[in-house]
Structures are given as structure tokens and as C-alpha cells.
Amino acid sequence: MSVDETIRDMALAAKQAAKVVSVLSTDKKNQALERVAQKLLEETDTIKGENERDLAHARETGLSDAMVDRLTVTDGVIASMANSLRDVIALPDPVGGVTGMWLRPNGLQVGRVRIPLGVIGMIYEARPNATIDAAGLCLKAGNAVILRGGSEALHSNAILARIIQQALGETGIPEGAAQVVPVTDRAAVKALLLQEDCMDLIIPRGGEGLIRFVVENSKIPVLKHYKGVCHVYVDQTTDLKMAEEISYNAKVQRPGVCNAMETLLVHEASAEAFLPKMASRFKAAGVELRGCPRTCELVPEAKQATEADWPEEYLDLILAVKVVSSMEEAVEHIANYGSAHTEAIVTSDYNQARRFLKEVDASVVLVNASTRFNDGGELGLGAEIGISTSKLHAYGPMALEELTTTKFIVFGDGQIRT
């Protein structure tokens, strides 16, 4: 069977299964997820064995240590997959929730009720846990899902797919409800992106190249972010110790992720008291600084930043630093170079906080907190299937609610329109 035929069959099976999954009871969905969790724990050795095949191939092909690390499935990783499924089980089922209901003058009762989106395609790289997390969230929200992981995780994803499908089968749910694409080349992705009559949403997660490829080739709506060029702005009137802790956390705690800070903006009135001390702390953590002229005056060891540094997502222990003469300049810089992902201000000034929250256009805007909190779990959504920096449908972290839509329901007593 050709790749195109394989994908077409999967899409049709998903569309069929979506009808069944959309009206399943919460109990039934939770039962299936619990069965997946149990099987993951029961089959730990098999999973690790298959993962070892991927790891061997990764070492042969010289994958970076960071990538191998993300790919590695240990007992702990499997336990955390099972735990995150149980977290999803514990979350309220969004399907069927009425988000509003009102009475019209003619007696019609009109409401909006949450329904699943239908069939979701998830395209991602490396980490095998994504397979379990995405399947769990999509199913809980009543959707069917087609998962297409990276070639690096081929065997790991195949065994996880088998486990999910067996669990579905044992619970009496069609296996089309959660499928893993068994082909990992771009042709399979391209074929998937053309199934617009069967699929309702595509979520790509990975490098900017993969995401651009998906956006360019998709006939199906895509929710995504290209990158996270996140800023922390240290205001004029501010608690400098708090600014230091937040900046340090935003850059250093996990530099390789999308909500890490990439550029630090500092009000000129705070620069002298703040930057040298901050810089020595960054230096101790191995962070390379690339500064504007004023920064380089205050921090002699900083390299000179070029225009290319401002829109850059380093995903590494590198930080661009700019001294600004006002919050307006900071907001303007963010508008020009930011990616509408995560933006934070550190300030003690009530009016500045209000203005920053209002004027900065980003999916998450924070006052006096680290950018690292742009995460579904951290913000209290219970989980996350990705972060959107597009404004349609979802802006920010996407969880169960974002995997649903609402339809209007109308209760009448014979009303007609005059």
C-alpha cells in the first residue's frame, strides 16, 4: 500500500471513530485512559526494549546528546506517562458543558454547548511521551487523533501505539480513535495535511522548519507557534532582587524551551544598579551576554549585540540585553521583535503594570513572574497539548477546552420567524 493510501485509510478510520468517541461517556473515556496507563506499567520492559532500538540508531547516526536525552525512555519516564494520563483522567470532561444559556423575548431558550472538534492531527518530534500525552488529551476531549512522531522515535512510538490501540480495543472503543502513522518521512506528513474532508485541526510541535513545512502544506487549520522570543522588562521602579530572581529563572532554569527568556530589557534608571550584578550571576551560570552599547559599557565582558540578535530564539545559554529609555521603548521593541508568545514586566509601579498588561500583545503577559509559567499545567489548565501564538481559536497554552468548540442548541415551542 502506498503512503498516500495508508494515510487515507487512517484518516477515514479516524473520521468514523470520531463519531463514536464524540458521544462516549466520561467514565468510558477515563476507563480507556486508565487501561493505557496500566498497560504502560505492565509492559515497561517491552517499551524500553523498543526504545533501545531507537537509541542505538540515534547513536549510530550521531544524534546530539540533548536529542538522545529527550528520546530516552526510562522506568521513570514510563511512570510519568502513566501519571500524566491519570492527571488527565482527574480533569473535568469539557464535552457537554454548557457555556451559557439565555432566553429570547419569543420564548426560545438558546445555549452553547461544548462539543469535540472531531479529528486532530498531531505532528511532533523526538519525545515519545508526546504520543501518550496527546492521545490522552485528545481522547478525553472526545476527539480522534492521528499522531505522527519523528523518525528518531519510530520503534518507541510503534510500541506505544500498539498499547494504546489494545487498551482501546479492550474498552470497546474503535482503534481508529488514536492511531500512530507508521511512516516517518515528509511524504506522510504531506499526505496527512491534505485530508481536509476528514480532519479538523493540525497541531505541529517541533523546530521552526517542521512547523513552516506544515503551515505551507496544510489544507487543514493549524494551531502552532513558530518560536518563543520572550522578553523580561525590568522597569524603572522595581524590586531589583525580584527582577534578578525572575530574570535568572527565565533564562537559566531550562534554556532550551520556548518560554525561556531570550532578551532582557532594562530601564536606563535601573541599569546601573541591576545589570553588573545580574551579569555576574549569569556569568557564573555560563550564560553568554550580547548587549546594546549601554549594556556593554556597564558589563564589559558582554559581546556587542547585532541586529540579528533581537529576533533570535537562542534556546541556549545566550541572552540579548538592551537598555531602554522608557517602557514605551520596551513595548515597541517587543512589538517589533517578539513572537507574541510570553512577555513579562518586573515593576513596583501600579500604572506601569496595568499599561504593560494592556499594551503588550502576547499570548501570556505576566507581571512580576517568570516567563517560564507559560505552560498549561503551570497556569492551571491541568495539561497542555501545545501553545498557540495565532489568535484564532486559541491564544496561549492549549488544553482540554481548546480541543473542543461550541455549538448552539435551541429549545423552542413551535417558534417561527416573522
Place this chain on the structure above:
Amino acid sequence: MSVDETIRDMALAAKQAAKVVSVLSTDKKNQALERVAQKLLEETDTIKGENERDLAHARETGLSDAMVDRLTVTDGVIASMANSLRDVIALPDPVGGVTGMWLRPNGLQVGRVRIPLGVIGMIYEARPNATIDAAGLCLKAGNAVILRGGSEALHSNAILARIIQQALGETGIPEGAAQVVPVTDRAAVKALLLQEDCMDLIIPRGGEGLIRFVVENSKIPVLKHYKGVCHVYVDQTTDLKMAEEISYNAKVQRPGVCNAMETLLVHEASAEAFLPKMASRFKAAGVELRGCPRTCELVPEAKQATEADWPEEYLDLILAVKVVSSMEEAVEHIANYGSAHTEAIVTSDYNQARRFLKEVDASVVLVNASTRFNDGGELGLGAEIGISTSKLHAYGPMALEELTTTKFIVFGDGQIRT
């Protein structure tokens, strides 16, 4: 200047203006809309004069009477444009509304606040009122808008554009906030659909051909419906008089619109008592019936329906009729041939009503009411800029809320992630 350059300049101006409009006070926005309403009434004669040029051209080129009718701007039409602006003024401003706020265990206060989408492109045909309605709704929701009407309404739209822009100027709002494309060929539409760095949403309204052209060529998210193949299902246990009134209203009250009924489904147990009587009423209204074999037995004057009738959107006094043996068959028929637009059941059975509401996938599902109620105004949204049958972002009539999105705002006291 080439078409591409003209459109590019408009898109850039809109993006600039959107920043200003997004943070305008409600009063300021209402002031501008009121100024447009006043100017419409003041310049009634000029508007009618320009409209007359379009009408003369329409008569020369032999536009259909229905189209000429939609194009004609009378004193009454102008008054209703002004009134609908005042209706929008009276609606609550969605921008800044907090849709939820909660406290995290670490003390972070997290909320979601409504913000404008940014720049909206509206592509539509014929009716000049759409120019005013769309501009009013987009501006009230804090968005900039680029309007591209049909060539039939070239002069009418140009004068309306001048009025809107003068009103904006007089209120101190950048004219880029609401622009009308002065070129009406498809090249202008195509150029508009490529401005993805400046525009956030495209809403096409018109014939299926125009909408497919937009979807095929857009790099920008599109909200639309292709067509409305709406059904009324008359159940086994039902008030036949109510079924008759609803069916008649859904078909006859305004047959040329997307929420009119196109196919009537009747449970076999109700068919004999219902169909002949219903048919004679339809006959009196000039409705042509195209029936399944059982329908043709009961209604000898009905034509034989073919497979091509079931997915057809007649937009005319033609109705397809099918007798079904169960609600399941009706739901299945709707799933196969419907357009996810508007579906209604007429029933006295509680369980059937519950099941129909749950199992039918359409943007509006009604019990014992006419399909004609799928309309933003009728459902209580206050206005409408279009109806979406895509599930992402909006499903059903779109009003002010659907012209916004939400961003997360986070209030902290120095929280960092551990």
C-alpha cells in the same frame, strides 16, 4: 500604483491602525460609529446618487432582479444602516472583558482577557449594507477592517468608504482602521489573501464559488460556510400542526438565504397524516417538491428526487422530501448530506429531542423551532458578521465576541518556576 502595491499599502495601514483601535475606549469607538450613522443620514442624497450609477450599470449588464433588489439603496436602507450602527453602539464592548480568573497554589493570579483579533478582511458580494455592518462590528470589537465588496456595488461602496473614513478622521481615529478596496477584480482579492503578516482573519460572504476561491488562495485563517443544506425532521410523535408551521416558515419565509430549509425529512409514521396536507400548502406557495418514492406515493404531484437533490442548496422555492423509517435514518441522512449549518427536529418526545441535540453535528441544532433562527440577531448575539460551519474559533453565527480572542494575564509577586 499596481493592484499589489495598493493592497500592500492598505494592509500596512490597517496593521498600524489596528494598534490604535485595539486600545481605544468604548466611548471613543461608539462616538465614531455614531458619527458614521449621522453622516449616512446627512448624505442620503449623495449615497443614492452613487448607488444609481451602480444600478444603471447593473441594468445594462442584465443583472438578475433579485441582485438588483439587493443592490438598491433607498432612504429606508440608509435609515436601517444607521439603525444597525446604533444597535452595535448599544451592545457591550467585548474588549477587556475577563472571561475567567483563578488563583494558583503558588499565589499567581491567572486570568483570560478579551482582546481584538487585529486586522480582519471581509470579502463579500452585492449588498452595500454589508460595508456598514462589517465596519461597525469590526471597529466595536477593536479591530481594523479591510472591506472588499463586489464590482456591482463599486460606486456605492466607494461613497460609504468615504463617509466612514471622514467619520473616523473627525473622531481622531486613523483612517486605516476601516478601508474599502477600490479595485474589484479577483487580482485584488488574491493580493489581499497573501497579506498574512498584516492580517489575522478573512471572512468571505457570498456564493460558493467566491468562498472556494478565497479558501484555496488564502494564507490567512478563513471563517466561512460554503452553503446551508438545512433539514427539518418531523418525528414520529409530534404536533403535526407545529411541524407544518415550522416547515412552512423554514422553506417559504425567505427561500434565498442560507438558513432556509432545503430538505424535509419525515418519519414514516407521520408521513401519511402530514405530507399530503403539507404539500398542498407548499403548492399554494409555489414550492416545487422533489420526493423519495414514498413521498411521491403520498404526494402524486411531487417530482421524483434524484441523488443530486439531497446535497443541493436550492436557495429557491424547491424542496427535497424524504420519508425515513427512524430518527437514526434522519440523523444519518443529515450527517451524509447536511452542511453542518442548521438542523431542526419537530418532536413531542423528550428522549428524541435530547438525542437529536446531542447526535446532530451542526452549528445550530433546534428543537421545535424554525431553521430561520440561525442568525446572530435572532439568537441574541445582537448582530452578525457571518456564520461559520468550520469548528475552529467559531461555529455558528459570529458576532462581537467572535471578533475577539483571549490572552492570558498573570499577576505575580516574584514567582519563579522550580
